Amino acid sequence: MRIDLITSLFSAFSEPWWKIFYDFSILTRGVDEWLRNLMTPFWTVVIEMVIIGVVFLLLYAVIGLFLVYAERKVCAFLQNRLGPNRIGPYGIFQTIADLVKLLFKELIAIKNADRFLFNLAPYIVIIVNFMVISALPFGKGLHAIDFNIGIFYILAVSSMGIIGVLLAGWSSNNKYSLIGAMRSGAQIVSYELSIALSLITIVILAGTMQLSEIIEAQRSGWFIFKGHFSALIAFVIYLIAGTAETNRGPFDMAEAESELTAGYHTEYSGIKFAFFYLAEYINMFVVAAIASTMFLGGWMPFHVAGWEGFNNVMDYIPPFVWFFGKTFMVIWIIMLFKWTFPRLRIDQLLTLEWKYLLPINLVNVLIMAFLVLKGWHF
Amino acid sequence: MSSIIQYFREIFQGIWSLLKGMRVTSGYFFSPGKIVTQKYPNNRKDLVMFERFKGEVIMPHNENNEHKCTGCGICEINCPNGTIEVISKTIVTEDGKKKRAIDKHIYRLGMCTFCALCVKTCPSNALAFSQEFEHAVFNRSLLIKISNKPGSQLMKGIE
Amino acid sequence: MEENIKEIVVGEQEDYVINMGPQHPSTHGVLRLVVTLKGEIVKNVEPHIGYIHRGIEKMCESITYPQIIHLTDRMDYLSASINNESVCLAVEKALEVDIPDRIKVIRTIFSELTRIQSHQLFWASYGMDMGGQTCFFYGLRDRERILDIFEETTGGRMLISYNCPGGLMYDIHPNFQKRVKDFIKYFRKVLPEYDAILTGNVIFTSRTKGIGHLSLEDAISYGVTGPSGRASGFSCDVRKHEPYSAYDRVKFNEVLYTEGDTFHRYLARIEEMRESMNIIEQLIDNIPEGPYAVKMKPIIKLPEGEYFQRVETSRGELDTFVISDGNKNPYRIKFRTPCFVNLGVLNHITRDFKIADLIAIAGSLDLVIPDIDR
């Protein structure tokens, strides 16, 4: 009976196993068919959801831990240091050790804090994070949900994370936290505009909001090349606004270590602090992932029109490698921002948004619309 | 019009200045040879301190377990913090004379500020600085050290 | 502490009072600033100090002059060598000892090296205050080279206690000149990087230019000396006006600006590093031969009277005022420390700026807390 099950699973695949690296939908479709043959559609859906949930939990933890490690190593190399080097070869288990430490730490109950909101805040941040990464296309067919309004959904959901930050700042009953949370609120409200507008520039070019179709539209060339300087400007603005959106330096107003000690998460300890910490890094990953999806072709290999041999070679690299490669490229740039620049002041932050980014962005959207109307893009 | 030019010039100058900073930091990122960190406890074996390094005050002894301290107490007087305490005793030399010698030369490392006045003012150069710098101990009483080794004697020819 | 606490509670109901410090990342030590805010606007800053008051002046009254030296190290630990020199000069002035040129030149070189490493640390920590954390590591990386030079000659890294009444504790190490020259060659190459990362950075300039303005009149009236005062155009460099040691034989410019804002206080320090390197370059190749210390009596007793010695530390003017009654220890010794006086101006120049500017302004005054508390 059991052997039958496994052979039936394998027989569900119509193509060689290594093909799944290039098109993941072969695997998902196969598993889906296999499950549907075994049980009712309801249970199929339940089991598939559980599998996806577990996979995302794992992915979340792995990406978070890896990014923390990467950030430490990157900043260490920028600063002529070695970075973590004690636990495991090249210190690769350092973040795991830190996680264990944070798990064992005491969760300090703040005396005059609003207990319910105080405990709720980290979960809101984490849940919002999960909702966002579920919509990301990691590779061809490696996609949990492919909304037809994918970008719209991501924008809408990702800005909900600020509720967690505001709650954390408010409920901690700490003056530094409150200032940090208020700053963060002002920051996200204004930078959400820039992110949306710079992505709309690309949506105009792609003609769709569905992430898979946006990537498919970049088969003949990435949007950053196809959309002339207009796409380039949108990319730069997106990078700036995205860095601001994730509360990372030079826009880490909400934390502002040298001013507000730790800002909104001053009073958090142990695993609750780790949630905020992880969420910050996943946010960075999300921002970078969207940047690579919208501007750099997502999982689409680097193609040059007319160079058939070159394009074929590029096709041999699996799509998820392309996706993660591009994403970590963007993450590296964001890290470089953080470790090079001094922090802005809160009013300069808003000036930068309302006086520079927003007007340029609006004009840019018009230019892009004009380019698309005239058909001048590649 | 000029204000518009000014607006764009500001933007480009700003971006240029940011790129200059990023060039420096990314330059260091791609040159791993410039890393200055020392892996401290791992490089203990080949870690050489400078010869004048002020680790702690010691009393050098020669191979016959002899030191140069006459017990005059000048180091004790010169120490600003009361780090050094000289306890002397009277001994009878071979030719029957009574003579002062140290019983204990107590050095309280926890109080020492490494001003080097004791080493500098010692008339018989009995004290010196060692290169030892790993002073951390679990018990404060371990920081009270006795500089002269047990059974040691005054070196011949030093009064 | 009772009365202090009462003071804080008093105030308007809608005032938002926060305590910055004693443990705060950017007060650089145990300085507590009671900041009254309106939104993010600073309405009043009241420094509360004394957390590490050690009573150095009281301690000095019971110890001899050579022993005082190592206590002065611990006032402004970043200009330890210059603090030492101040007491030594006061004692030598009182005893009317002639100091050979060799000692003077070496003292000057050490003072200037101390000044450079102090400004390097300023640059490092100021970058960190502004949020650019990489500055901290670059600054400390370069400072380490000077500390190595110190360590080779004196055996100490930060609190070197190198001067003593009548000269120096030891002669310079044979490698000293070569190492100093190597360092200057290296540092001239690295200093433009400092400018690329911080000085020219558009975020940094927009955060510091026009912030915390201190006018010339206020600078003089508040007695703000050192680079902070010179940024306002207050010509207060003791090295120029009352040269001590070998400063009368070297050519250097007093770094003066007229703007008096945070950016120029920062810039004055960067420029002073260049001037210090010029001074060292003039002296390092012609250190005269001679003894490294004058023979002094074993017990130094100052004749009865009052002695006043001004020196320029890396933060401003340090004055040692000794009242002697003819004994081996001073009857009263008073250190006019630069940071203590500079702190007095903080409330004046931070008012009506934002809380982030408070960090920028307080950082630009380059306060060292042990120097305030003594």
Added chain:
Amino acid sequence: MDKEKLAEIVKSLIPGAEIKQGKNYVEVSVGNADLFSAAMILRDNPETLFDFLISISGTDYASDMGLVYHLESTKFRHMIVLKTRTSGRDNPVIDSVCGLWKSAEFLEREIYDLLGIKFNNHPDLRRLFLDSSWGFPLRKDYVDDINIVSK
């Protein structure tokens, strides 16, 4: 300006003062009642113009308290030492010079804290380093069995 000339000018400006040529600087001693007026004259007179108060040092002499003001003129670059003595040491009071030099605010607070000299017209005379449970440590008769250990 050399020291003799400065001494003459000061002599003519403050007739009641006792003027002495110190080793490096001119030393002017005034009575404690005249201190503020003497300081104001020294600061405002166009020939002296001592606009920079370098430091104020207080000393406990066994019978009374001494205060020494070191002044410099940023225009002429000459220095002067202004001295005064309080009457008695039980409750010494002296006029504050905060109105003339703003740096005096902190310097006088320090002296009040460590020596117990009170300053009239000081805007904010509170203890600076220590809290009210302490005595005045820089006085010679200060006893502290816990923190001061003598051999």
